[in-house]
Amino acid sequence: MDSPITIRLGSRARRRIAADGLRAADIAIIPAAAGGPKGLILNGIDQWLFGDWLPSAPRERRLIGASIGAWRMAVSALADPVAGHKRLAHHYAHQTYPAKVDAAYVTRTVRGLLDEVLDGHAGEMLAHPHYRVTAITARGTGPLAAAGGVRWREMTGFLLAAAGNAVSRERLAGAMERVLFHDARDPSAWLRERFDAFPPRFATLTEANLRDALLASGSIPFVLQAVHDIAGAPPGAYWDGGLIDYHLHLPYQRDPDLVLYPHFTDHIVPGWLDKSLPWRRARESASDPALENVMLVSPSPSFIARLPNRKLPDRSDFKHYGQDHAARIRDWTYAIGESERMAEALARWVEQPDVKVAGEF
Template identity: 70%
Template structure:
């Protein structure tokens, strides 16, 4: 039977695993991509990683995410991460929207979802003794920073950003800045030294900004409203962190230990606007210590409609909410097979069954 997962290893990760196997204590960073409903397919891996594998080897770990990835990493930092991840999967899958919907309506719905996810337990995320959560947002600048909630201005700013990015990813820096909301006990030194064209701001996660940072991290322009006035953050509208860091192409090689990356794709795209540009897929030194675990093509083909859950499903299924929810819940249940396969591989790594960057 074909494996439900694909494992891709960086050079340093491969050498270390060949020598010592894969030890949970070696894992220093866990990234979590933006991607909306696609992140649901990682629920099984999240439950196993944070409920068993990594839990058995506590150490300071950087959990860094954007959009649904930020929500997943927040769930991982609850005192009971299994309950947190199950709650997130249930809340996300059961979203329902009317046929005609506004950005304000969706934004309020997401705010309510995050309130239910946090369940009054935000202090657990902020002060987790080992899991240092990092939430990525984008601060709009230029035209994208002057939208003031007006849709035509948002569209103008976003189109200008997209046009610049089409020429060169570095041009996107004229419209956006990276903002990192981080655990107060972790100064995220590995991200402070510049590694790309984007200006960066660093803000301590606290009780008065956690939910706003999580909401902003998933605020897709023209779909949701930007979040402004976030406590401790630079002023202006904050948007979806995936605009700059869609698959989190970050300088992982700066850490001496390993990066374990459960991902819905077997490659890394730097920014959301780079999705249609295969020549921009990451394959550089940042992959050196990376372990990328993703659903295999055979596994995806076995899912409803032969694909991962996707944001377009909200439109494709229309008002047939129960059908969509049923298909998404089926995919979430199937994700347990990915976790079982990866657990077996971790117990006895077969390097011949992996790919390289």
């Protein structure tokens, strides 16, 4: 029977696993992509990873994500991560909206969702003995900084940003900057030295700004409102971190240990605006070794083909199902349940890793 997962290995990860196998103690970084409902398909792996495998070898680990990825990493650092991931999947899948809705309504709903998911446990995340969480956001600069929440100005700013990005990622850096909300105990040294067109800025995660930072990290332009003037961070408007870091193409090679990346697809796209630009996909090379120590795990084509509509849950489902909320919730819940098969397959592979069946970047 076809495996429900696909595995890709960077060159250093392949050599190390071939020589020494794979132990939980080897894992230093867990990235988590933006992607909205697509992230639900990783629920089974998240529960196994943070509820079973990684706790078997406690050590300091960096959990970094954007949008739903930041939410997944936040609940991974709760005292009971399995319960946290179950709450996240349940409340995310059970979102419902009327036929006509504005960004203010969606923002209120999503803020309520985060309150339900964190459920009074936010302090646990910031005090976890081993996990250091970072949530990525995009702060508007240039025209977006001057938009002031006025929709037509925001739209103009994003159109200019998209046009610039089509030419180069460097031009997108003229419209927004990467702001990383990170654990105060983590110096984030591996991200401090500039590695792309977006000089990183840092803000410390606290109980006072955690919800705003997580909300901002998932605030899709025009779907949600920007989050303004987050406590402890540079003033301004903050949007979805996936605008800059959709699949988190970060300098992972700076860490001597391994990066385990559960992902909903088998490739890495730098920014959300790069989705339709296949030449922007990250590939390991002499000039870009970022993926050399990465193990990427994603659903296989045969697994996806067995899901409702033969695809992962995604935001288009809100339109596809319309007001038939029960049908969408049923199909998303089925996909979440199927994700347990991915976890089982990964657990088997980790027990006896076979690098010959793993692809390359």
